[in-house]
Amino acid sequence: MRPAVAVVDDSPLIRESVGLLMPGLEVAAAVSTVEELVRRRPAADLVILDLHLANLEQQPDVRQGIAAIRAATGCGYRVCVYSQEERRFVLAACLAAGAGGIVSKALPTRRAEELFVEVAAGGTVMPQAVVGILEVLVRRDCITLLSERQRQLLRGRARGLSYAQVAKQLFVSESTLRGYWLELTRSLSDSLRDLTPAEIEHALGLAPGDLLELWPAEPTAPKDWWRTG
Template sequence: MRPTVAVVDDASLIRESVGLLMTDLDVVAAVATVEELVRRRPEADLVVLDLHLANLEQQPDVRQGIAAIRTLTTSGYRVCVYSQEERRFVLAACIAAGACGVVSKALPTARAQQLFLEAAAGGTVVPQAVVGILEVLVRRDCITLLSERQRQLLHGRARGLSYAQVAKQLYVSESTLRGYWLDLTRSLSESLRNLTPGEIERALGLAPGDLLEFWSGEATDGKDWWRTAEPR
């Protein structure tokens, strides 16, 4: 049975094309705003959410960004962000806010569909930029729950090594490694949600207050939280 997916995107082309191009997904709703989805309350295994929803002149009050993720997760949905956003702290803030993954709109359709399937099945899809942040947090003991083998795996993936390359280094099969990675990313994502901006700033060597515009504990209305420049 195909997983059920709801799409929230203010671009009609995206809303109409996901179901046509990603045929392994069963799109049960395709709407322009989070408010409309919550009003309809469709049953879905996953919500595919664009971060940049509002046309500020036509829809100044719709929820987007962190606020949209929170609204959907509070309503019981698994959320996977689908966006052109590339700034690493914005992507990490999405995970910290409760999203189970982030998928780039720049990816080929088949790859994006594969990642949505993983997220709908209970997996966690962490982009490479966020993996790098997590590896720094682990290395500086801001996240301490990992075993030595898990740290080695994270270290390799943070440096862009393929599953095959890391599997060879650790003397395990690639399929076993993928299972480790699934558990590892889920655990790290949960840990990230429990960290404060201050803890992360200290670990990453940022100035106090640099993350307040990004992190889920501080962003409230979500209207323009991503517009602040990324911390230096």
Template sequence: MPTPRFAHVDDTTALRASLGLLLPDLDFVSAHPSVEDLLAHRPDADVVILDLHLATAGQPEATQGPTAIRLLVDAGYRVCVYTQEQRRFVLAACLAAGATGVVSKTDSLAATEAAFRAVAAGELVVPPAVAGLLEVLVRRGSLTLVSPRQRQVLAARARGLTYAEMSRTMFLAESTLRGYWIELSQTVEKYLKETSPGDIEHALGLGPGDLLAT
């Protein structure tokens, strides 16, 4: 399997300069202050690591949030949001816009590298709070075609359990549990592509526009 290539979009100069140095085993091919700059240069990357909030005094018109995600996905990139944002509905909106992963900037470097690699491999990477929202969609019958084992794994991820912890309680190998999660990722990705944000809001009991508010 070819080594995945990463591009990085962040308005903070120091982070753009340092992320590749902090994660030397990953192949970062470029770094950009805005989505517009990345799309102008069109780097040969598989995954874009994207900060959510990019509009600053220096670039007040910079595209950000779900709109930025959609632009990158439409350009053929897989997107992993890398952010300090904590609001679960905002993070859920990132998935609805087409992001494959959402990673916190407070995570350890080891966890961050593992998450970036998982996104490059097509695995859905979400924090427990967002996994909890997906669990609600399953319970309410909006997100269907989920097997009982996948539901168990989703419920465990929503509670922040690791694969090792799940393995001990479910008596299954970690590789088997990861396989269930990857299968679930494919189901979720298909659901998000085919379902409007309005329908997701309705299934979650939200008001119109709540999911996409940033």
């Protein structure tokens, strides 16, 4: 059965094209703001959410970024961010705020569809840049609840190795490794949500306060949080 998705994007092209270009998804709703999503409450397995939803001068009260993610997850939705954003701490902050995955709008349509299906089914999709941050946090013992095998897997993926290459190093099948990775990304995502900006700054050698404008420390994070940095 195709997962039902709700698309939240202020681009009519995106809203109208997801159902046409991604036949593996059933579009239950396509809206321009998270406020409309919350008002309509469509039944959906996944919310596909753009970070930058509106012109703030024209619609200053529209929730975006962290506030939009929290509004959707607060209604019980799984959220996958769909964005052109590339800054690694912004992407990590989305996961810390509760997003189940992040998919780049630069990806081919077929690959993006596969990742949306994966997140809708309960998986966690992390960009390579975020995997690199998490590997450093694990290596510096900011995240500790990992086995040695999980650390080896994370280390390989952070260095850009394919599933096949890591599986060969660890002497396991590729399918087994994918199962390990699913469990590992879920664990890392949960751990990321428990970390404070100060803990991350200390582990990564950042100056105190560098993440305060980016990290979702409070549910009432400002709507233009991504503009910092």
